[in-house]
Amino acid sequence: MSVSPLLAVQDLTVSYPSSVGHIEIIKQLSFAIAQGEVVGLVGESGCGKSTLAKAVCHLASYQAGSIQWRGNDLAHLNPQQLQQYRQGLQLIFQSPQDALDPRMTIAQSIMEPLDYLTSLNLKEKQARLVAVLAEVGLEQAFAGRYPHELSGGQCQRVNIARALIVKPQLLVCDEAVSSLDVSMQSQIINLLRQLHYQHGMSLLYISHDINSVRYLCDRMMVMRNGQIVEDIATDRIEDTKHLYTRRLLSLSI
Amino acid sequence: MTAPLLSIDDLQIRYSLDDQTIHALRGVTLDIYAGQSTAVVGESGSGKSQLFQAVMGLLSSSAEVSGSIHFANQSLLEGESPVKSLRGKEMSLIMQNAMTALNPYLKIGVQLIEVLQYHQGMSYQESHQSAINMLEKVQLKQAAQCLQRYPHELSGGMQQRVLIAMALLCHPKLLIADEPTTALDVSTQQEIVNLLAQIHQYEKNALVFITHDLSLVSKLCQRIVVMYAGRVIEVGDVSTLMTKAQHPYTQALLQAAFIQKQDRDKPLVHIKGVPMNPMEEDQGCAFAPRCHQVMAQCNQEIPMMDDSGVACFIAKGER
Numbered sequence: 001m002s003v004s005p006l007l008a009v010q011d012l013t014v015s016y017p018s019s020v021g022h023i024e025i026i027k028q029l030s031f032a033i034a035q036g037e038v039v040g041l042v043g044e045s046g047c048g049k050s051t052l053a054k055a056v057c058h059l060a061s062y063q064a065g066s067i068q069w070r071g072n073d074l075a076h077l078n079p080q081q082l083q084q085y086r087q088g089l090q091l092i093f094q095s096p097q098d099a100l101d102p103r104m105t106i107a108q109s110i111m112e113p114l115d116y117l118t119s120l121n122l123k124e125k126q127a128r129l130v131a132v133l134a135e136v137g138l139e140q141a142f143a144g145r146y147p148h149e150l151s152g153g154q155c156q157r158v159n160i161a162r163a164l165i166v167k168p169q170l171l172v173c174d175e176a177v178s179s180l181d182v183s184m185q186s187q188i189i190n191l192l193r194q195l196h197y198q199h200g201m202s203l204l205y206i207s208h209d210i211n212s213v214r215y216l217c218d219r220m221m222v223m224r225n226g227q228i229v230e231d232i233a234t235d236r237i238e239d240t241k242h243l244y245t246r247r248l249l250s251l252s253i
Numbered sequence: 254m255t256a257p258l259l260s261i262d263d264l265q266i267r268y269s270l271d272d273q274t275i276h277a278l279r280g281v282t283l284d285i286y287a288g289q290s291t292a293v294v295g296e297s298g299s300g301k302s303q304l305f306q307a308v309m310g311l312l313s314s315s316a317e318v319s320g321s322i323h324f325a326n327q328s329l330l331e332g333e334s335p336v337k338s339l340r341g342k343e344m345s346l347i348m349q350n351a352m353t354a355l356n357p358y359l360k361i362g363v364q365l366i367e368v369l370q371y372h373q374g375m376s377y378q379e380s381h382q383s384a385i386n387m388l389e390k391v392q393l394k395q396a397a398q399c400l401q402r403y404p405h406e407l408s409g410g411m412q413q414r415v416l417i418a419m420a421l422l423c424h425p426k427l428l429i430a431d432e433p434t435t436a437l438d439v440s441t442q443q444e445i446v447n448l449l450a451q452i453h454q455y456e457k458n459a460l461v462f463i464t465h466d467l468s469l470v471s472k473l474c475q476r477i478v479v480m481y482a483g484r485v486i487e488v489g490d491v492s493t494l495m496t497k498a499q500h501p502y503t504q505a506l507l508q509a510a511f512i513q514k515q516d517r518d519k520p521l522v523h524i525k526g527v528p529m530n531p532m533e534e535d536q537g538c539a540f541a542p543r544c545h546q547v548m549a550q551c552n553q554e555i556p557m558m559d560d561s562g563v564a565c566f567i568a569k570g571e572r
Binding site: 040044151152181208 | 426
């Protein structure tokens with residue numbers, strides 16, 4: 001029996017309406033992510049990386065193709081399966097501060113997904129909060145604070161904690177470190193790596209920085225004009241024959 | 254030796270908040286010479302933007318400023334400050350976030366022409382032509398059409414080029430670029446850095462490039478100024494500093510900036526701990542709690558910058 005991958009995208013097409021007709025952002029794109037795999041997705045601004053992330057997270061509608069979660073098509077999930085999918089796949093957004101509600105405390109933000117995706121009681125929720133804060137390296141005292149009292153790096157840790165609290169199998173990180181300082185970027189990348197090792201969690205790590213992708217990921221997909229132009233193991237990246245990947249490599253030094 | 258174009262002496266900036274004081278700058282002394290390109294690097298909150306907002310006279314009115322800033326021998330902080338007539342003409346600033354720095358309600362042309370009419374008293378015809386010429390200089394395609402566009406019709410890279418053109422309209426002697434590439438992707442980043450390098454060559458102005466990314470600096474700048482917690486902690490020319498950084502903070506920053514050289518089996522190098530709280534009074538070296546070579550002296554005295562170009566007891570002890 002063959003095991004179906006965690007996430008399988010087949011011939012996906014996403015387009016947005018505009019004044020000059022529909023613009024195709026994602027064009028017949030296919031890829032799969034297996035359980036425990038760390039996959040990088042690189043490409044320039046405007047190539048469709050974030051649209052792809054939104055589509056696999058069920059936040060953007062798509063015109064053709066299919067997205068399968070553990071072998072089930074997203075378009076035909078029953079409410080229970082949809083709940084399992086929402087719990088299994090979590091997203092970390094680009095700008096850490098904007099992704100948190102400024103009127104909610106850190107504890108409220110982190111615990112909110114539990115209300116929708118689990119049926120834990122308050123005591124169990126609080127136990128999870130304590131565990132998850134420790135895991136992302138935030139002191140328990142942060143629980144009562146508001147986002148504006150935190151630095152960008154700390155906010156990103158909160159975002160990661162909010163995703164982790166429902167114990168996902170796949171974490172989609174859309175430019176999760178781009179807006180942070182270099183040293184803070186390293187800290188967050190280390191944290192993601194550690195989470196992968198400890199929980200066998202899969203990552204889809206979207207970035208325009210090829211260096212961090214090479215460091216963190218086993219496999220790298222290069223995206224251009226809505227298509228994946230190359231899918232290559234990161235340790236073989238230097239052997240790429242693809243001109244566009246070469247160009248990205250030469251820019252990254 | 255010629256006098257510096259910009260001379261900053263013991264500049265301190267404080268903000269009062271309820272009963273606490275926020276120390277944004279804790280005493281910065283820095284000279285910038287005409288024609289020189291300088292990178293100012295440091296983490297978020299190290300005071301690098303505050304420093305040059307003070308130079309441009311853009312600080313909030315609640316800021317308490319002491320020390321002195323001289324631009325071409327004119328004092329910018331004492332008495333009737335000439336900063337209003339200098340700003341945009343003799344010195345200009347390229348802002349960090351191009352999207353929010355442009356007025357969304359005005360066409361690009363109106364925003365560029367306004368600068369020339371105000372500072373140079375040009376007619377509409379003259380300024381229109383100058384604006385087109387400048388957009389061509391920053392390598393924007395279809396410069397004439399671009400004047401008729403609104404900011405949202407341009408990509409991030411194009412908006413950044415418009416801002417660079419705007420800053421250059423009056424050929425300022427001092428051009429300050431505050432993280433001009435942070436919001437852009439890698440290939441656009443390189444294009445903007447290359448463009449700034451070209452402009453610096455033919456305008457021969459003094460260029461200040463503020464960034465937290467040391468990997469961008471070597472192409473563009475001759476000198477690096479490293480800031481930490483509101484102080485300058487190391488100064489040196491690019492080649493020396495990149496290879497023989499003396500301050501432990503600069504060394505760590507360099508390691509963090511060059512990910513591609515790191516072993517995949519080991520965690521990435523980062524600087525442990527958090528930067529100093531700007532509300533704290535400093536008694537010793539601000540970096541001491543995060544420094545892995547810390548000595549007893551570091552917690553008792555504040556290391557001062559001298560001719561050696563570094564403010565660190567450890568670096569001085571080793572020499």
